[in-house]
Amino acid sequence: MGRGIFRDQRASIWYAVTKLIGHLLAASVIFVAFFLLVWLVSCALSYLQGVHQFPTDIFSLITKGEVWLTYADWGLCIVVLFSGMLTFIRDLWRQRL
DSSP: OHHHHHHHHHHHHHHHHHHHHHHHHHHHHHHHHHHHHHHHHHHHHHHHHHHSOOOHHHHHHHHHHHHHHHHHHHHHHHHHHHHHHHHHHHHHHHHHO
């Protein structure tokens, strides 16, 4: 009878661990996809800059936009990672009580 309780506890901890790993994988996929998108936009704009020069004001605005897209990527990944971490801690906390 007591063994079933411990078995359920271990199963639920493994469930929380697999959920955390899923969040880490999702964050990795989001980061790579968004970073790839920013990189492709940067390559396309560099190509266009090589073909026909942008005015310096426009080019500096585009460069700042690329940097802010990278910051947005980092911010999105941080939110996903913290969400996964909080979910993992909450699941473990519920199992301890």
